[in-house]
Amino acid sequence: xxxxxxxxxxxxxxxxxxxxxxxxxxxxxxxxTDRVVSYGKMARYKNVSRQYKVNDNVLIAFGGDHADFHxxxxxxxxxxxxxxxxxxDIGPKALxxxxxxxxxxxxxxxxxxxxxxxxxxxxxxxxxxxxxSTPFIGVITQKGCAYQVKHIATGLGxxxxxxxxxxxxxxxxxxxxxxxxxxxxxxSLELTLYHDCVADNExxxxxxxxxxxxxxxxxxxIIGDWSIAETNCQYE
Amino acid sequence: MSxxxxxxxxxxxxxxxxxxxxxxxxxxxEQMTTIATDQKKVHKVTDKVYVGLAGFxxxxxxxLEKIMFRKNLYELRENRNxxxxxxxxxxxxxxxxxxxxxxxxEPLVAGLDDTNKPYICxxxxxxxxxxPRDFVAVGTGQEYLLGVCENFWRENMxxxxxxxxxxxxxxxxxxxxxxxxxxxxxxxxxxxxxxVSTIKARMD
Amino acid sequence: MTSFTGITAVANATNEMAMFKQAxxxxxxxxxxxxxxxxxxxxxxxxxxxGGSTCAISGENFAIVASDTRMTQNDINILTRDAExxxxxxxxxxxxxxxxxxxxLQLKKVLQSRLHKYRFDYRSDMSVDLCAELLSRNLxxxxxxxxxxxxxxxxxxxxxxxxxxxxxxxGCIERLGYSxxxxxxxxxxxxxxxxxxxxxxxxxxxxxxLTLDRAISLMKDSFRGAAEREISTGDKIHLVIAxxxxxxxxxxxxxxxx
Numbered sequence: 001x002x003x004x005x006x007x008x009x010x011x012x013x014x015x016x017x018x019x020x021x022x023x024x025x026x027x028x029x030x031x032x033t034d035r036v037v038s039y040g041k042m043a044r045y046k047n048v049s050r051q052y053k054v055n056d057n058v059l060i061a062f063g064g065d066h067a068d069f070h071x072x073x074x075x076x077x078x079x080x081x082x083x084x085x086x087x088x089d090i091g092p093k094a095l096x097x098x099x100x101x102x103x104x105x106x107x108x109x110x111x112x113x114x115x116x117x118x119x120x121x122x123x124x125x126x127x128x129x130x131x132x133s134t135p136f137i138g139v140i141t142q143k144g145c146a147y148q149v150k151h152i153a154t155g156l157g158x159x160x161x162x163x164x165x166x167x168x169x170x171x172x173x174x175x176x177x178x179x180x181x182x183x184x185x186x187x188s189l190e191l192t193l194y195h196d197c198v199a200d201n202e203x204x205x206x207x208x209x210x211x212x213x214x215x216x217x218x219x220x221x222i223i224g225d226w227s228i229a230e231t232n233c234q235y236e
Numbered sequence: 237m238s239x240x241x242x243x244x245x246x247x248x249x250x251x252x253x254x255x256x257x258x259x260x261x262x263x264x265x266e267q268m269t270t271i272a273t274d275q276k277k278v279h280k281v282t283d284k285v286y287v288g289l290a291g292f293x294x295x296x297x298x299x300l301e302k303i304m305f306r307k308n309l310y311e312l313r314e315n316r317n318x319x320x321x322x323x324x325x326x327x328x329x330x331x332x333x334x335x336x337x338x339x340x341x342e343p344l345v346a347g348l349d350d351t352n353k354p355y356i357c358x359x360x361x362x363x364x365x366x367x368p369r370d371f372v373a374v375g376t377g378q379e380y381l382l383g384v385c386e387n388f389w390r391e392n393m394x395x396x397x398x399x400x401x402x403x404x405x406x407x408x409x410x411x412x413x414x415x416x417x418x419x420x421x422x423x424x425x426x427x428x429x430x431x432v433s434t435i436k437a438r439m440d
Numbered sequence: 441m442t443s444f445t446g447i448t449a450v451a452n453a454t455n456e457m458a459m460f461k462q463a464x465x466x467x468x469x470x471x472x473x474x475x476x477x478x479x480x481x482x483x484x485x486x487x488x489x490x491g492g493s494t495c496a497i498s499g500e501n502f503a504i505v506a507s508d509t510r511m512t513q514n515d516i517n518i519l520t521r522d523a524e525x526x527x528x529x530x531x532x533x534x535x536x537x538x539x540x541x542x543x544x545l546q547l548k549k550v551l552q553s554r555l556h557k558y559r560f561d562y563r564s565d566m567s568v569d570l571c572a573e574l575l576s577r578n579l580x581x582x583x584x585x586x587x588x589x590x591x592x593x594x595x596x597x598x599x600x601x602x603x604x605x606x607x608x609x610x611g612c613i614e615r616l617g618y619s620x621x622x623x624x625x626x627x628x629x630x631x632x633x634x635x636x637x638x639x640x641x642x643x644x645x646x647x648x649x650l651t652l653d654r655a656i657s658l659m660k661d662s663f664r665g666a667a668e669r670e671i672s673t674g675d676k677i678h679l680v681i682a683x684x685x686x687x688x689x690x691x692x693x694x695x696x697x698x
Contacts (some may be wrong), residue, residue: 011484101549106541107486108585136693139519143488145544147511158517383627384634386665407640408630438639 002088011173013065013114015039018198019157020061020118021188023165024135024150024182026174028029028209029120031059032185034192036200037066043200045220051206054080056213057094057219058121061208064142065154072113075102092121092208094137096146099176104144115155121208133210153188161188178207190224237267239340240291240361244415245277246375247288248406249346250389253400255426256284258346259406260358260439261377261416272357273439274290275420277375281307284425285320285347287327290375291361292340299339302330320347320355324365331363339363342374352427372406377413384408395431399424403435410437487540487588489693491515491672493622494525494536496594497636497659498602499650503594506659507622508667509676511541515623521675523695528688529555530565530692534577534680539589539609539621550578555560568595572605572613579611586610590621600684624666624673631662652660652683660693667695673697682687 022031029229032048035060036043049062051072060076079098083090096119100158106113114118117140125132139154140146153161168184169176175186182205192199201224204217244265249258260277263270276290278302287303289296307318312369315324318326324345331338344358358374366372372391372433373381388401398420417438424431461539474482494507511523526536527548534553537544553567554574558566566574572593579587586609593605606619618636620628633639635658638647677693 024575061630100545104540107542110484110486112486113486139490141542144545145488145540145543147523149520158513158519160443162518229446325608340683379626380630382669383662383665385623385628386627386668387631387661404640408634411637411639412626412630 009166010112011112012066014196015044017048017063017066017069017155018196019153019155019161019192020050020063020116020209021153021157021161021165021185022052022061022118022120022151023169023176023184024137024174025176025178025180027133027135027136027211028122028178028207029059029135030178030181030205030207031118031120032184032189032203032205032217033061034189034203036198038198038203041198043198046200049204051204051216051217052119053078053206053214053216054095055089057089057124057208058095058119059208060095061118061120061128061206063116063118068115069114072099072117073116079197086135092119092136094136095119095121095125096136096140096148100140100144100146103140103142103146107143116141118152118154120206121214122210130210135208135210144180156199157188157192160192160195161179164188164191178209183194186222192224193222193224212226238317240342241376241415243291243293243356244376244413245275245290245293245411246377246381246406246409247290247344247374247414248371248373248381248385248402248409249288249356249358250371250385250393250402250405251346251369252393252395254352255395255398255424256346256348256349256350256354256356257381257398257424258288258324259402259422260288260290260375260422261406261410261418261420262367262434263416265415267408268414272283276421278421278423281323281345282317283346283407283430284348284424284427285318285323286423287323288344288346289341291342292342295339296341299327299330299341299343303327303343306330315349319349320345320357321349323347324355324357324359324367328359328365329364331359331361335362341348345397346373348425348427352363352391354438376415377406377409379404380409380412394425395424397430399433403433407435407437415436443585448515473485486522488513488542489515489539490519490523490541492523492525492538493620493624493628493663493670494538494590494592494668495618495620495628495632495659496534496536496592496604496606497618497632497650497655498594498604498616498630499652501596501600501602502652503534503596503602503604503682504652504655504659504666505536505540505592505594505680505682506663507536508663508673509678509692510672510674512672515574515672518675524678526678526680527552528680528690529571531688532682533568533571534594534682534688535591536594536621537589537591540587543587543589545574547589547591551575553563554578556634567598567631568593568603568605569597570602571595572615575605576613579607579609581611588609590625592619592621594682596682596684601683601684602682608659620662622673624670627660627666627669631665653681656681663695 038043264272356374491512507525
């Protein structure tokens with residue numbers, strides 16, 4: 001390793017996306033991201049999707065450096081094509097494993113991929129039998145620390161929302177319907193909006209369902225209730 | 237190495253039913269070298285109130301002098317024995333007066349008040365008091381002690397049970413903490429007497 | 441002939457540019473206005489700690505391994521309440537690790553593939569003693585970029601006896617009766633010293649042999665105590681019981697979740 005190489009690595013992220021919130025429901029997974037990429041605290045790029053459809057079973061959402069994610073999209077696409085050559089569709093578990101190894105290897109070269117990835121999908125136990133499919137959410141941090149969850153909020157959302165989402169999850173558990181899950185996500189976006197200065201009110205909810213496959217969300221907008229803002233004067 | 241672990245030493249106190257136990261090890265070192273093996277870190281303040289000072293022992297000595305000075309003044313002025321609650325408040329004040337150049341010692345107070353209710357507390361170097369109902373530990377072996385005490389402490393222990401629990405805790409701690417050792421001294425304070433026992437532990 | 445200087449001029453210019461670029465790179469890599477400590481602080485840290493504790497106890501014909509299932513970020517934020525820190529490598533080898541979870545996963549993967557290769561080559565499962573040595577070598581292989589993990593390997597050895605091997609991050613190995621690692625290690629170890637090691641008992645007293653039931657209840661106690669005081673330990677106890685000649689049993693027991 002050359003002494004100057006560190007200048008050419010993502011040791012500081014440039015254009016970043018913030019929280020990703022994902023939640024499992026009965027037959028699939030819903031994923032919410034807002035549609036802004038920030039440069040520091042500036043909302044630099046609007047109307048950018050932070051979700052990437054891999055195939056009909058897998059959807060990836062990211063937080064962290066946008067350029068690194070573009071690079072990752074390319075890598076993932078190649079991997080998907082590689083599987084295609086053997087007539088296989090990559091599943092979420094396999095992709096999660098692959099990306100874990102990739103991110104860990106990059107970390108070991110001291111050249112990290114500055115992303116927190118949320119791999120959402122439906123794992124097909126048997127090919128073309130939707131009955132046996134199970135929803136899957138896997139998270140990978142930039143250092144290659146990977147785990148599976150039923151619900152997740154990354155980025156600043158990890159501090160703000162994890163508990164809120166978990167509480168909702170515990171009420172219903174596996175029996176959560178899609179509408180309920182989406183309502184939880186919308187509510188939690190509202191919460192990030194109030195507290196996270198780089199979160200945006202324009203967002204999209206993508207989903208992976210056992211029967212419908214990946215459905216990318218449409219752009220939506222919430223305003224929230226700002227009446228309390230007048231009373232918040234920070235007391236400084 | 238931090239100044240807090242320069243001389244080493246550990247103090248623990250446990251509360252029981254109308255009794256408290258306070259124990260310390262006997263070692264003083266200069267980092268890895270042991271230079272004394274008979275130094276109690278627990279000091280008598282009144283008949284039923286004891287104070288333990290862990291951390292840097294030079295500062296601990298100075299602080300002890302100051303504590304005794306203030307306590308004597310209090311007793312002269314008020315003409316009554318000091319309660320452990322009052323003493324801890326006094327030490328806390330003393331420590332916080334030196335907020336930006338603190339004494340490197342963590343004080344611990346254990347005693348019975350005038351109704352023989354047990355009182356134990358510990359504080360950090362700048363006098364933030366924590367007075368739980370079960371047990372407190374300060375010094376280099378703090379973490380080791382808290383783990384063991386958590387398993388040994390029971391509600392409303394009698395003096396002999398309390399002594400056993402405290403002694404077992406500090407002995408287990410001395411087994412693992414290299415900066416404390418050379419035996420332990422345990423004070424069991426009850427309403428009509430104080431029992432002092434010196435226990436042999438790992439002598440290294 | 442001497443009047444033609446075009447090429448040397450260009451060569452000089454390129455040379456100067458190259459030198460300038462080199463100087464820029466050097467100054468960017470080692471800015472003179474920053475002390476080495478400042479540079480060190482700004483360097484990206486490849487490690488992170490995900491907290492949690494693990495513990496293993498061995499007896500005459502059994503070995504039990506336990507860990508909590510909490511994974512934390514910065515010791516305050518719970519990432520997940522059911523992380524797996526115990527890997528059952530085969531019928532008589534159990535690996536449990538705490539520390540940096542990326543390394544935990546990698547270590548698991550490395551050992552699994554090594555064991556797979558062994559099975560392929562020798563057509564039998566590896567014994568725990570061999571695996572212990574293997575793990576030590578694998579940890580030391582990364583001496584200068586260590587796996588940031590406190591590993592414990594437990595299982596039933598060739599003679600049907602319980603075995604626990606404890607490691608430091610760079611592969612120092614020791615066979616012990618019991619061991620703990622992770623955030624609550626200093627809280628669990630002295631308790632086990634007292635209850636299993638009988639270190640506080642005077643010489644000449646009878647030291648009863650450890651039974652499986654007692655080992656399990658001690659394990660539960662030590663984790664409950666640790667969860668009480670240590671914030672990155674909690675949620676669930678993942679308990680794995682290996683007994684000689686019996687299949688491995690896995691249990692989950694509740695712990696406090698705050």
